[in-house]
Amino acid sequence: xxxxxxxxxxxxxxxxxxxxxxxxxxxxxxxxxxxxxxxxxxxxxxxxxxxxxxxxxxxxxxxxxxxxxxxxxxxxxxxxxxxxxxxxxxxxxxxxxxxxxxxxxxxxxxxxxxxxxxxxxxxxxxxxxxxxxxxx
Numbered sequence: 001x002x003x004x005x006x007x008x009x010x011x012x013x014x015x016x017x018x019x020x021x022x023x024x025x026x027x028x029x030x031x032x033x034x035x036x037x038x039x040x041x042x043x044x045x046x047x048x049x050x051x052x053x054x055x056x057x058x059x060x061x062x063x064x065x066x067x068x069x070x071x072x073x074x075x076x077x078x079x080x081x082x083x084x085x086x087x088x089x090x091x092x093x094x095x096x097x098x099x100x101x102x103x104x105x106x107x108x109x110x111x112x113x114x115x116x117x118x119x120x121x122x123x124x125x126x127x128x129x130x131x132x133x134x135x136x
Contacts, residue, residue: 009102035122054121
């Protein structure tokens with residue numbers, strides 16, 4: 001067994017001054033950011049229960065670590081970035097200036113499936129529950 005492959009990570013973004021910038025390879029994260037922002041503007045918050053009801057059941061476990069009210073996209077990807085996202089979240093008030101946000105490379109396919117389902121669920125919530133268009 002090659003233990004190095006289990007420890008390999010893929011950088012998906014970088015945090016600096018309390019803001020995460022997603023890498024260009026992960027444009028879907030920018031789409032999710034935009035949808036999330038529209039939802040927050042329309043409703044003031046995103047409830048975990050509402051998102052769970054719109055999310056495909058096969059990826060609902062990804063929200064296990066989220067609070068009842070979801071405050072940021074980084075919370076939505078915490079299942080895949082557990083160590084780094086948690087460090088970013090916990091130190092957000094104290095601010096490390098630079099931090100890479102990573103996922104385990106062997107979970108890349110699962111991560112992309114979750115992101116796709118998440119984008120669809122956020123779009124569905126905006127359109128069906130709040131009447132907001134999701135176009136750019």
